[in-house]
Amino acid sequence: AIQMTQSPSSLSASVGDRVTITCRASQGIRNELVWYQQKPGKAPKLLIYATSSLQSGVPSRFSGSGSGTDFTLTISSLQPEDFATYYCLQDYNYPYTFGQGTKLEIK
Amino acid sequence: QGQLVQSGAEVKKPGASVKVSCKSSGYTFTGYWMHWVRQAPGQGPEWMGWINPQSGDTKYAQKFQGRVTMTRDTSISTVFMELRRLRSDDTAVYFCARDGVIGADAFDIWGQGTMLTVSS
Numbered sequence: 453a454i455q456m457t458q459s460p461s462s463l464s465a466s467v468g469d470r471v472t473i474t475c476r477a478s479q480g481i482r483n484e485l486v487w488y489q490q491k492p493g494k495a496p497k498l499l500i501y502a503t504s505s506l507q508s509g510v511p512s513r514f515s516g517s518g519s520g521t522d523f524t525l526t527i528s529s530l531q532p533e534d535f536a537t538y539y540c541l542q543d544y545n546y547p548y549t550f551g552q553g554t555k556l557e558i559k
Numbered sequence: 560q561g562q563l564v565q566s567g568a569e570v571k572k573p574g575a576s577v578k579v580s581c582k583s584s585g586y587t588f589t590g591y592w593m594h595w596v597r598q599a600p601g602q603g604p605e606w607m608g609w610i611n612p613q614s615g616d617t618k619y620a621q622k623f624q625g626r627v628t629m630t631r632d633t634s635i636s637t638v639f640m641e642l643r644r645l646r647s648d649d650t651a652v653y654f655c656a657r658d659g660v661i662g663a664d665a666f667d668i669w670g671q672g673t674m675l676t677v678s679s
Contacts, residue, residue, distance in 0.1 A: 486665050488604075495654055495669035496596075496604060502663045539603055543664035547620035548606040 454478050454542050458551035464559040465530055473525045473554045475540035480520045484544035487516055487525045490553075491536045499538075500525065530556075561586035563655050563670035570676045571645050578641040579673045581655030588636035589613040592658040594666055595629065595640045597651040605651075609658065610638055645677045 455478040465471050475485065483503040488496035498507045500516040503523060513528040527534055535558050540551040566580040581593065595607040608619035610629040617629045623642070631638045638655060653673045656666035 495672055496666070498665055498667050501660050501665035505663070507660070507665070507667065546618065547622065548664070550604045550606070553603045
């Protein structure tokens with residue numbers, strides 16, 4: 453199975469900061485990378501699919517980039533509602549695998 | 560826009576089986592594959608497999624092969640996930656999630672989750 457490694461595992465930041473989360477695949481996955489946001493007690497929410505396509509209704513401060521094995525999620529200016537845990541998911545081959553998550557906390 | 564509503568929390572003993580339901584509304588049930596994802600307490604999500612509600616075709620993660628069965632009932636727009644021979648490490652929240660993005664496997668609508676506790 454493809455292993456997805458996220459970094460950092462946790463991150464403290466302030467409202468207005470620019471934040472970048474990285475996700476590395478153990479083998480090439482083309483652009484088949486998805487990002488989710490999850491808040492405590494809730495289901496994950498789709499943010500970005502196919503590496504860089506913004507899901508409808510998601511604010512434009514979220515963006516994604518990368519290809520092959522290295523991917524990034526960037527939040528250009530953190531808002532209070534963005535403090536959550538973020539997961540990447542590879543949907544290149546089976547079994548689909550998630551990263552271990554990055555918990556974004558308020559500084 | 561669509562909504563997925565799952566069945567309620569379950570408590571089972573080791574070795575038992577559980578069947579979780581996921582009822583769809585607000586969109587064409589047979590038009591989108593449905594995936595199941597679970598999340599153990601404090602852990603990241605784990606993909607379990609999918610079912611094509613139109614054909615009934617399924618694909619399971621190898622880890623769950625032989626223990627999981629995904630089915631559907633088109634008359635009530637509902638998919639089911641049965642997990643057998645339960646162990647304590649099956650304790651998790653189980654989610655159904657619609658594969659709703661054309662051309663990409665991305666889960667755009669999720670159920671609220673079903674908490675399964677496996678304990679003697």
